[in-house]
Amino acid sequence: MLRLDTRFLPDFGEALRQNAPRLLEARSALLARKGEPGAMLGWLDLPEDTETLRLIRRYREANPWVEDFVHIGIGGSALGPKALEAAFGDGRVRFHFVDHVEPEPLRALLGRLDPGKTLVNVVSKSGATAETLAAFLLFLRWLEEALGEGWRRHVAVTTDPQKGPLRAFAEREGLASFPIPQEVGGRFSVLSPVGLLPLAFAGVDLEALLAGARKANAQAQGPLEEALPLHTALLQDLHRERPISVFMVYSERLKHLPFWFVQLHSESLGKRDREGRRVGTTALPALGPQDQHAQVQLFREGPPDKLIALVIPEHPVEDLEIPKAEGLEAAAYLQGKTFHRLLRAEAEATYQALAEADQRVYALYLERVDPYGVGWLLQHLMWQTALLGELWGVNAFDQPGVELGKALTRALLG
Numbered sequence: 547m548l549r550l551d552t553r554f555l556p557d558f559g560e561a562l563r564q565n566a567p568r569l570l571e572a573r574s575a576l577l578a579r580k581g582e583p584g585a586m587l588g589w590l591d592l593p594e595d596t597e598t599l600r601l602i603r604r605y606r607e608a609n610p611w612v613e614d615f616v617h618i619g620i621g622g623s624a625l626g627p628k629a630l631e632a633a634f635g636d637g638r639v640r641f642h643f644v645d646h647v648e649p650e651p652l653r654a655l656l657g658r659l660d661p662g663k664t665l666v667n668v669v670s671k672s673g674a675t676a677e678t679l680a681a682f683l684l685f686l687r688w689l690e691e692a693l694g695e696g697w698r699r700h701v702a703v704t705t706d707p708q709k710g711p712l713r714a715f716a717e718r719e720g721l722a723s724f725p726i727p728q729e730v731g732g733r734f735s736v737l738s739p740v741g742l743l744p745l746a747f748a749g750v751d752l753e754a755l756l757a758g759a760r761k762a763n764a765q766a767q768g769p770l771e772e773a774l775p776l777h778t779a780l781l782q783d784l785h786r787e788r789p790i791s792v793f794m795v796y797s798e799r800l801k802h803l804p805f806w807f808v809q810l811h812s813e814s815l816g817k818r819d820r821e822g823r824r825v826g827t828t829a830l831p832a833l834g835p836q837d838q839h840a841q842v843q844l845f846r847e848g849p850p851d852k853l854i855a856l857v858i859p860e861h862p863v864e865d866l867e868i869p870k871a872e873g874l875e876a877a878a879y880l881q882g883k884t885f886h887r888l889l890r891a892e893a894e895a896t897y898q899a900l901a902e903a904d905q906r907v908y909a910l911y912l913e914r915v916d917p918y919g920v921g922w923l924l925q926h927l928m929w930q931t932a933l934l935g936e937l938w939g940v941n942a943f944d945q946p947g948v949e950l951g952k953a954l955t956r957a958l959l960g
């Protein structure tokens with residue numbers, strides 16, 4: 547269950563009423579394109595895709611020997627699974643996310659792994675991303691040298707169903723491969739095999755994850771009063787003159803989630819609109835309670851240039867009591883309370899303190915940090931982003947601004 551709280555934004559109810567026609571129009575425009583080739587709305591259907599789930603399950607069951615899982619991919623091909631594995635992985639398979647090209651950690655990782663017990667999963671929608679291909683070449687050579695012809699069993703490829711160099715390679719070599727549906731872009735792909743394959747090896751409850759996402763889909767398409775993504779899209783839209791959009795999550799398990807959100811928000815919305823105007827707000831990742839001791843000073847007393855979204859878990863999955871001890875009077879107020887109660891109190895205190903400093907802040911209450919709740923949250927945020935694309939007149943599903951950097955990298959390498 548996901549719940550929006552706007553208690554410190556008393557003007558929001560009226561703004562929602564006034565903006566209802568715009569919001570409903572944005573949603574209709576988005577849904578009207580569903581099914582059109584190139585509309586890139588395939589992420590809406592991923593939560594229903596039980597066939598892919600079945601294939602992934604089968605592959606996981608056929609490979610019980612895997613002890614180390616190397617996930618090679620970057621951006622949308624890594625950030626979602628990285629966030630979810632950290633949150634919900636059962637630890638039985640060790641995960642290594644290779645989303646960089648720094649030689650020292652690459653050497654160190656190769657030195658630690660046993661090729662006979664390692665599965666290398668290369669993930670790239672385009673099949674042509676420099677960082678991903680470079681790392682894949684390295685791991686390919688390493689597997690071939692250690693295992694000879696047997697290397698093929700140790701590689702899985704997740705890429706476009708038809709196009710691209712990795713698709714062609716997987717087919718030529720007869721490798722296990724999984725499709726990223728054509729109509730699903732990288733940053734909207736966490737519930738495709740991009741996320742589901744690694745998370746199956748991580749022991750995550752995939753049904754619950756997808757069931758949560760289905761709830762977000764249902765809510766988003768329901769009556770305006772219940773359509774939460776329309777509400778948070780409006781909150782972001784109303785504050786678009788504030789250049790910074792803080793995404794602060796009160797959960798250690800979800801510590802990588804803000805980085806997934808940063809790519810989703812920034813790469814989808816930071817671009818030129820149809821009139822050529824530059825639009826977008828800068829997503830700033832933050833984590834509670836750690837950032838109470840780092841960024842919250844700025845959020846409270848710094849310039850009023852931010853909209854702050856707090857994600858606050860309402861209940862723990864399993865709680866833990868803070869023990870009592872003699873002779874530590876300073877901690878008396880903590881003793882006998884639970885850790886979740888402390889976490890929740892800190893989140894509420896920050897929420898209130900920010901509002902009292904006249905900062906614009908709202909909260910998304912997550913019933914529990916579990917796959918169901920987080921599946922809901924992820925799909926909610928994808929809806930929010932797609933709706934903002936409509937409201938801001940930008941294509942939320944392309945990323946023309948990153949192409950020049952890629953071309954220049956190639957040129958510099960000769």
Ligand SMILES: O=P(O)(O)OC[C@H]1O[C@](O)(CO)[C@@H](O)[C@@H]1O
Nearest residue numbers: 620621622623670671672675732
């Ligand atoms: O999955 P690919 O094609 O390797 O792309 C990785 C990432 O690179 C980008 O194309 C550009 O940053 C992202 O949109 C994408 O998630």
